[in-house]
Amino acid sequence: METCLEDAAWDIAFTSLRIGYGEHVVLDKITARLPSGKISVILGGSGCGKSTLLRHIIGLARPMQGSISIGGADLFSLTRRDFRRLRRQIGVLFQDGALLGAMTLAQNVALPLSEHLALPRALVRREALRVLKMVELEDFADFYPHQLSGGMRKRAGLARAIITNPRVLLCDEPTSGLDPVTAARMDALLLSLHAQFPAMTIVSVSHDLMSLERIADYVLVLKDGLLHFAGDLAALKASQDPYLTMFLSRQAATSLGDFSESMDERVVSELAKWFRA
Amino acid sequence: MSPAKLLARLGLCFMTFTQRLGAFALFMVSAVLHIFDTRRIFGRTIRQMYTIGVQSLFVILLIGIFCGMVLGLQGYYTLVKFGSVGLLGSAVSLTLIRELGPVLTAIMLTGRAGSSMTAEIGVMRITDQIDALDVMDINSMAYLVSPRVLASLISFPLLTAIFDVIGIIGGYLTGVLMLGINEGAYFYRIESSVTMTDVQGGFLKALVFALLVTSVCCFEGYFTHQRSDSVGPEAVGNATTQAVVISCVLILAADYVLTSVLL
Numbered sequence: 239m240e241t242c243l244e245d246a247a248w249d250i251a252f253t254s255l256r257i258g259y260g261e262h263v264v265l266d267k268i269t270a271r272l273p274s275g276k277i278s279v280i281l282g283g284s285g286c287g288k289s290t291l292l293r294h295i296i297g298l299a300r301p302m303q304g305s306i307s308i309g310g311a312d313l314f315s316l317t318r319r320d321f322r323r324l325r326r327q328i329g330v331l332f333q334d335g336a337l338l339g340a341m342t343l344a345q346n347v348a349l350p351l352s353e354h355l356a357l358p359r360a361l362v363r364r365e366a367l368r369v370l371k372m373v374e375l376e377d378f379a380d381f382y383p384h385q386l387s388g389g390m391r392k393r394a395g396l397a398r399a400i401i402t403n404p405r406v407l408l409c410d411e412p413t414s415g416l417d418p419v420t421a422a423r424m425d426a427l428l429l430s431l432h433a434q435f436p437a438m439t440i441v442s443v444s445h446d447l448m449s450l451e452r453i454a455d456y457v458l459v460l461k462d463g464l465l466h467f468a469g470d471l472a473a474l475k476a477s478q479d480p481y482l483t484m485f486l487s488r489q490a491a492t493s494l495g496d497f498s499e500s501m502d503e504r505v506v507s508e509l510a511k512w513f514r515a
Numbered sequence: 516m517s518p519a520k521l522l523a524r525l526g527l528c529f530m531t532f533t534q535r536l537g538a539f540a541l542f543m544v545s546a547v548l549h550i551f552d553t554r555r556i557f558g559r560t561i562r563q564m565y566t567i568g569v570q571s572l573f574v575i576l577l578i579g580i581f582c583g584m585v586l587g588l589q590g591y592y593t594l595v596k597f598g599s600v601g602l603l604g605s606a607v608s609l610t611l612i613r614e615l616g617p618v619l620t621a622i623m624l625t626g627r628a629g630s631s632m633t634a635e636i637g638v639m640r641i642t643d644q645i646d647a648l649d650v651m652d653i654n655s656m657a658y659l660v661s662p663r664v665l666a667s668l669i670s671f672p673l674l675t676a677i678f679d680v681i682g683i684i685g686g687y688l689t690g691v692l693m694l695g696i697n698e699g700a701y702f703y704r705i706e707s708s709v710t711m712t713d714v715q716g717g718f719l720k721a722l723v724f725a726l727l728v729t730s731v732c733c734f735e736g737y738f739t740h741q742r743s744d745s746v747g748p749e750a751v752g753n754a755t756t757q758a759v760v761i762s763c764v765l766i767l768a769a770d771y772v773l774t775s776v777l778l
Contacts (some may be wrong), residue, residue, distance in 0.1 A: 258649075298646055322652055330650045336643035350651045353554075398651075 248309045248327075248405045248439045250295060255304035257287070257294050263302065263463065264290045270458055270468045274309075277432055277440040277453045279352035281485075284462035288443040289333070291460070292410050294442070296330055297321065308406060329404035333411050336382040343370065344379040347397045349434030369397040373427060389420035396427060403435070409442040414447045425452040447486065459485070542737070543730040544655075546664045549657035556662055563666030567628040568674060578623055579616075579678040580637070583685020586610055593695050600696055604704030607686035608679075612709060612717045616679040618770050621671065621724035625762040629732035632663055633758040636736030637751035644735070666724065671725035672714045672718045679717065716777040723773060729767045730759040 251476055255268040262285040272278040280288050293299045295306060297313055306313045337346045348366035351357060370376045373393040383391055392412060399407060412428065413421035429452070432440055444450065450457065450471070451507045459467035461481055467474060474482065516524075550556060590606040636659055639645050648655040683705065690696045735758035742750045 293646075296650055298649065325650065326652050328650070330647070332643045332647055333643065336645075338639075338644055349653070353651070353653050384699075398647075509617035 248303070248437070249274040250278075250406070250439065250441065251307045251472075253305045253307070255294075255306065256302045257290055257299070258291075258302055263466075264462050265460065268304070268465045272439065272441055272458070273456055275437050275440050277428065277442065278454035278458065279450050279454040279457040280441065280443045281450060281459065282466075283445060283446060287463065288445075288460060289410055290409055292443050295326060295408060296328065297325060304432075326402065327405040329399030329401045329402065329407045330411055331392065331395045331407070332404045332407040333414065334388065335383065335391035337391060337398070338395055339344055339383055342380050342382055343375060343386070343394050346383070346394060347401055348397065350402050365401065366397075369401045372400075372430075373397045389416045389424070392416070393427065396424075399430065401446075405437065406439045406441070407431070409440070411444055411446075412442055413444060413446045413493045418448070421446065421449060422452070425449050428453050447488065526766050538732050538738075539730065542660075542734050543726065545598045545656055546730060546733065547726075549654065549661040550665050550672060553654075553657040553661050556657075556665065559658075559662035560665045560669075563662050564670050566631070567624065567663070567666050568670035571624055571627050571670075571674060572677070574623055574627055575620060576677050576681055578619060580685040580688075582615060582619060582678075582691045583607060583611065585685075586615070587680065587686035587689030587694075588716035591690055591696070600690075600694075601700045602704055603686065603690045603696055604701040605708035607690070608683055608705040608709050609713060610681040611679045611686075612713050613767075614770070614774070616675050616682065617671075617717050617720035617724060618766060620675045620678045620721065621728055621766045622763055624667075624671065624674065624768070625728050625732070625759055628667075629641040629728050629762055630759050632729065632732040633736040636660075636733055636752055637739035637754050640737065640739045641747055641751060654734050655737075658690075660729075660737065663733055664729045667725040667729040668722060671728075672721040675721040694739030712777075720770060720773050720775070723769055724766050727769060728762045731762045731765060734758075735761070 250272040252268045252270050256263060256266045257268075258264040268291070280291060290299070294301055295308070296315075299313055305315070308324060308328070308475070313324070316324060329381065337343070338349070341349070344363055344366045345352075347369055349363045351362045351365060352359075355362075367379055370379055373396055375390060375393055375397065378386060378394075383394070386394065396409070396412070399409075403454050409428070412424050416424060421457055425448075428440060428442065431451075432438065442449070442453065454471045456470055457467065458465060459474070459482065467477065467479065467482060475486070477483070483503065584606045587603065590603045590610075591600060594600045594602055594606065636645075639659070645655045645659070648658055687698075687701060691698045691701050734753040736751075738749045739754045740746075742753060744750075745753050
């Protein structure tokens with residue numbers, strides 16, 4: 239197991255994967271390989287199961303069928319010990335950072351080190367500050383998460399995810415809810431990380447097309463519970479598939495909602511009264 | 516509804532109940548076992564003792580003094596009919612040490628500290644903080660639940676002892692200072708009637724209540740995301756309410772069982 243993990247290329251492979259909640263299938267027949275040392279983007283509309291897939295890659299949920307392997311090791315066939323050892327090599331940036339509210343930024347970022355390693359406090363803090371500097375948050379080290387903006391929380395979450403130098407970095411919607419400038423900054427951060435740690439496999443779950451353009455080496459597109467496309471960015475752009483063309487050109491679906499039915503008269507008159515009141 | 520459907524629904528309710536009971540038992544055992552294998556539990560326990568114990572002290576003092584005063588009043592007007600007002604010290608102290616001290620302390624702590632445990636852990640659950648701990652290979656049970664259980668096991672008996680002492684002082688205020696019972700008789704009766712068995716029984720109850728209350732409150736918060744009746748912040752609210760209700764019922768039920776065994 240150790241040899242396998244240390245020597246393997248850290249790619250992430252899905253084989254005939256079926257995932258969901260209870261009886262409800264969210265994604266089915268997913269077979270794909272996210273290449274090691276690249277930035278892969280899992281793309282798809284809202285509610286298509288991107289984040290659910292991410293939760294399965296982290297091992298927070300078990301697939302209904304099929305397998306997920308990381309670095310050649312089948313995630314759900316591992317012993318508990320090996321599974322924990324594998325997961326130590328995975329850093330995760332959650333959607334809103336998922337920072338612990340009772341801790342300062344520095345304490346949050348240092349948590350993986352302070353919990354697992356017997357190092358002097360000063361050294362652990364220095365490491366936390368070093369990583370916070372990478373995400374340009376060193377001046378906010380002693381702030382609490384609620385004192386920061388959404389973008390800052392995400393960057394702090396990224397700092398916590400990379401403090402252990404993981405071989406795999408998973409990012410859940412790293413740019414969602416951010417203004418274009420902050421989103422571009424987040425993308426630049428991921429690219430810098432990729433440049434600094436070329437062996438790191440980075441997977442970003444997103445529906446942000448600008449971000450896709452900037453960072454993606456490899457793309458998976460999910461649609462209607464199935465894998466719709468898997469390939470590099472150039473192949474995605476060259477694709478003539480109607481859905482991909484529509485998605486990439488930000489076009490709405492042809493069948494829009496039914497606007498033919500008008501509002502009930504009583505509602506109209508009550509609303510008019512309420513507006514005047 | 517047809518009898519078959521009714522039976523099916525009853526069966527489902529029973530199965531859900533037993534499943535939840537089993538999950539709760541495993542949760543409680545796991546929380547206790549992690550006390551012994553968690554690094555740095557001491558610091559976290561001290562912080563939780565501050566939240567559960569120190570921050571609850573004032574309310575325990577307040578409830579304790581009024582409870583003792585009411586017992587003093589009620590006891591006096593009951594005993595005076597039989598010409599036994601001298602026994603007021605026994606009545607107040609035994610009632611407090613055996614029953615009211617552990618029960619009221621546990622109920623007050625459920626409302627003050629237990630509900631905040633559920634809400635805090637519930638919010639951590641719905642904002643992915645617990646998942647983040649697990650992903651960082653930090654055992655969330657050991658990190659969040661075990662220190663709270665240990666802190667409660669220490670704080671509940673201590674606060675119960677404080678409640679008992681303050682209650683006895685409350686009884687003294689009404690019985691001796693207001694209604695004029697002999698001060699020496701009040702304290703002599705306490706000394707002669709309260710045995711070490713009573714005190715041990717009270718502490719045993721406090722320990723059992725601590726384990727039950729903390730486990731229930733942490734369990735409800737920890738599994739907030741699995742609630743079928745609500746999601747998100749509403750689920751946290753419902754989990755908190757349910758934790759308080761279940762804890763209070765369990766305190767009274769466990770009190771009956773323990774009293775039956777101890778008497």
